Amino acid sequence: MSNTVIKVENLSKQYRLGLVGTGTLSHDLNRWWHLIRGKEDPYLKIGEVNNRAEKGNSKYVWALQDINFEVKQGEVLGIIGKNGAGKSTLLKLLSKVTAPSKGKICARGRIASLLEVGTGFHPELTGRENIYLNGTILGMTKHEVNHKLDEIVAFAGIERYLDTPVKRYSSGMTVRLGFAIAAHLEPEILIVDEVLAVGDAEFQKKAIGKMEEVSQKSGRTVLFVSHNMTSIKSFCSRCILLKDGNLSFNGMPNEAVSKYLGGAQPNLNHKKVALSHPEIEIQLVGIREKNKSYSHPLSMDSSIEIIIECVRKLSSNDRLDITLQFKDEEGKVVFPSSSAIWLKEVQNDFYTVGKLKFCCKIPPNFFNQGVFEMNLLIIRNQKVLIAKYESILSFTILPKEASYGSWMGRVRGVLLPKLDWVYKKSDS
Amino acid sequence: MNKISTKPGVEEKWDIIITPKKPLFELKLKEVWQYKDLLFLFVRRDIVAQYKQTILGPLWYFIQPILTTIMFTIVFGRIAKIPTDGLPPMLFYLAGITNWNYFAVCLSKVATTFRTNQGIFGKVYFPRLVTPLSIVISNMIQYGIQLLLFFGFYIYFALSGSAAQINMYALFFPILVILLAGLGLGFGLVITSLTTKYRDLVFLLQFGIQLAMYATPVIYPLSQIPERYQWIAVLNPMTAVIETFKYGFLGQGTFSWTYLAYSFSFMIVMLFLGIAIFNKTEKNFMDTV
Structure with a gap:
């Protein structure tokens, strides 16, 4: 058995910019006309590199272009890049939310994606009802949720509110509950977006700890998007860097991070x-x-x-x-x-x-x-x-x-000024 | 990470393959079956959440059709004086409205599936067909409750000696339910798929459903339509459903094997067409909705 669990080949995704309106109809008709004659979509031939800051000529852009990579079982793959580099598009394609324009993704095992915490929570339903609902949306069966219910409640720490409608929860509790459910999924491949960034430092630590446990103990594969370079460095075993929809680096996290930081800075300051x-x-x-x-x-x-x-x-x-x-x-x-x-x-x-x-x-x-x-x-x-x-x-x-590495995540606060500290031992 | 040497010659086998190519016709019912728990929970959510924080709660299931029936009795029975084939107007309208409502609710809710669920569809994958199916099933329960109301009135009028007579044709009832659900679902799926990109049809929807009710013998009997034009009314697949229901339970109306068979085949075609278009749309609708 080969131990590659995800294989991405020439993956591309094209988006059309601007508004959908009367003008789009003619493109659709043209595309359809090509399609019934068995020809290739004419608009896939055009399109520009996706750089959000520059004004372009074409209405079509490639959010992702010819991406190739493989992921082996048990790996934690970090995905980094600027806003708009195509990270979320890649995750969406992997989790089947939308289909690619070209290329192919092959995967082995169940994929669960955590692009958002608490997807499908219904505010009127109780915590317990929402655990079942969200769990099954993410791909568990009811039986599996039954099995894990106690663990989920304990991890989220919301025992007291279990039979209260979710709309009465604080936002922090909602996030905790959402993550607790997702963390107890048992897919072979787990895809995590920046969702973890929302919680407080303690929660982030707990969440990352849980993900590490998932990948190391049970040999499952994790794909992880983050802007937190420290957690990318300490948590991932490999990292890919996306730039304007292209794969610009694939290798060790340390190298990827420094490439990203070096490359992301110019013109910004x-x-x-x-x-x-x-x-x-x-x-x-x-x-x-x-x-x-x-x-x-x-x-x-x-x-x-x-x-x-x-x-x-x-x-x-x-x-x-x-x-x-x-x-x-x-x-x-x-x-x-x-x-x-x-x-x-x-x-x-x-x-x-x-x-x-x-x-x-x-x-x-x-x-x-x-x-x-x-x-x-x-x-x-x-x-x-x-x-x-x-x-x-x-x-x-x-x-x-x-x-780097000495502290997981950032210290809280906006400023971190250097203040003078002294001490004096006083003998009483 | 321990190194595992790659073994050439081992045939690669994948569980999931994602490509842009879409088969022309794909029902994916097996996948829906795998998510049956989700289907069940969606149904539960729809029912439980609907009347939370209302004082009358599920009583609203009764109040709404009663009020409509009373209104129709006054407007069409008393003012416009449209005949009801000698049946008590209340019973006649209730029979029509209960059935029509089920179809109309299925249609209008399924027709907005993609738009109302774009938040959840954009974040996680599950077979999208689960959502419209759950709509049809949860409304079936509402339909059942409203039928109880109908039978309540039915017994009342039967005891007071009305002409309504239940007969063997009432056994068609399960097929009628399937027809209502299937037609609502089929039309709804087509509409929701067509409106992800171009929303023009949305404006027509509510208006269209109302018009369609008047084009269907809901508040008047088919026999009221001049014979030469009846074939037009029969082209409407809903006509046979409502008429058969009235024929079976009230003993008045039109029954025809041909009409019913026509409606049934119409429903099957519409349903397959709807599911196929829906499955084709779901792959990319997030980019255009």
């Missing part, structure tokens, strides 16, 4: 903009490590500077300042910082027409790892807001290299 205001024009907003290029990744323990280049258009007695608002992943403003407050002394040339470069310095060990966004505000005379540009720049702060 600075932006040429032309935000024009009658009094001032912003030309460039950028963030970089001190004395490094903008394409260099930002690490938690390095000095970071934010550069804003602008042109003052009028000479007047009005002082013009920049305020930056830093936002976390959820879009909440974490803290602002303004030159109106901290830039105390300015020369006469601050008021005259010409190019101007602001620099805001952030000390090392200040941000926690994560994704941040910045709003840019222009302030007149240290009090009047005259313009606001939302989310002008987003950047990623990476963990320190040394901290």
Whole structure:
């Protein structure tokens, strides 16, 4: 018996962009006309590489293009890539939610996919009823659920709420219950999307522990998509990197992660903009490590500077300042910082027409790892807001290299500032 | 991970093969059977969840047809004075409406399967046919409850000496149920498959079902249609179903082996067509819905 459990050959998936409307009908008719004459779909010949940031000419894009890989039994395969690189499309094809445009997937054994926690939960039904419903949706038989019911309830820790409708649950409880059900599935192949990212740190640890148990103890295969590089590195035995719908790397997780991080950063950290205001024009907003290029990744323990280049258009007695608002992943403003407050002394040339470069310095060990966004505000005379540009720049702060593996997942919190700690032993 | 040497010459055998090629005609009933537990749980969910947090609960199953019947009795019986073949109007309308409702509910709910379930269909695979089947079955239970109501009235009118007479043709009842369910399911499957990409038909649906009711002898007997035009009414596969029901249970109406056989073959063709189109659509509908 060969021990390859999944084999993917020349897998491609094409999507049509834009709206479905009257115009689509002519394409459909044309496609159908080709089909009944036994010819190939004419629209499969066109299509562009899927790069969401660039404007393209074709309405057809390849979300995945000629993907080939194999997975052996007991392997934990990590799948990483930028947003829109085709990870979710690949998982959808593997879990039969949608069919490929070209190519073939062969698999051995039952595939259970966990693209979302608690799929099909009905809010009016009780926890117990939903365990049965969700379990059978995921492919268990009623008998199997009966068998596992106690384990599921214990793992989720919701004993008390078992006969309460799910709509009365807190969102955390719903997620716990959903994962508990999925974790007790016993498929030969388990496909997990980023669902785990929603829980708190404790839950994530528990979930990853459970998945490790599944793959190591029972020799089952896990396909795992995540943006958490630390868990990819520690949990996966192999990793593939998708880039614009193509398979760009297939091999050791460490290598894949560094390729991903190296490749994902450029162009992200600075932006040429032309935000024009009658009094001032912003030309460039950028963030970089001190004395490094903008394409260099930002690490938690390095000095970071934010550069804003602008042109003052009028000479007047009005002082013009920049305020930056830093936002976390959820879009909440974490803290602002303004030159109106901290830039105390300015020369006469601050008021005259010409190019101007602001620099805001952030000390090392200040941000926690994560994704941040910045709003840019222009302030007149240290009090009047005259313009606001939302989310002008987003950047990623990476963990320190040394901290990989020493801690699973990220520490909670948005900032992780270095504070001075001392202690003194006092003899009583 | 321990290394296992690959053995050439071993024929590769796969359990699952996913390709873009779709067979033209595929029923996949075996797969549905494997998911029978899910089917059962869906039915249960539909029934249990429907009347949660209502005070009257399942009583609504009775209230709705009674109100419709009373309305029809007033509008068509008293005001428009459409004859009911000498039967008590209440009984006549109830017989028509109960049966028609079952068909109409199956049709309209099945016809929106893809749209109402896109959330769950987009996240996990199971044979999609389970969902429309569960709709048909859970509504069959509602239909059964409404039939009880009909028989309640039936006994009441029988005791007060009405002309309604049950006869041997009432034994066709199980076939009539299959016809109602099969026609509702078949039409619904075709419509839901056609509307994933182009939603135009959706606008017609509710309106169309209402029109169809007036085109079917639900609130009037077939005998009211002039003989020359009756063949048009009979082309409608629902006509034979409603008429046979009325003939069997009320003793009035039209019964014809030909009409019934026509309806039955119509249902079989529609059902196969519906399932085939549905299975073809399910593979890619997530991209277009």
